[in-house]
Amino acid sequence: MRRLNLELSEEAYETLEMLRKRMDKTSKAEVLRSAVALLQLAASEKAKGKRLAILNGADEVDARIEII
Numbered sequence: 921m922r923r924l925n926l927e928l929s930e931e932a933y934e935t936l937e938m939l940r941k942r943m944d945k946t947s948k949a950e951v952l953r954s955a956v957a958l959l960q961l962a963a964s965e966k967a968k969g970k971r972l973a974i975l976n977g978a979d980e981v982d983a984r985i986e987i988i
Contacts, residue, residue, distance in 0.1 A: 963988045 972985040
């Protein structure tokens with residue numbers, strides 16, 4: 921596994937820590953690996969002509985997400 925060092929704003933660092941706790945991960949690296957996996961999936965599906973969306977409890981689209 922390769923190592924990566926990066927600089928984050930205080931806000932980004934706090935967000936990463938909040939996500940770590942919310943996701944019950946043991947490290948921030950695990951959160952970042954999950955984020956990369958999600959972005960990889962989104963990019964792969966976009967290449968197939970699909971889009972990413974947030975659904976509400978009734979499975980209706982609340983928001984479409986354009987991240988890639």
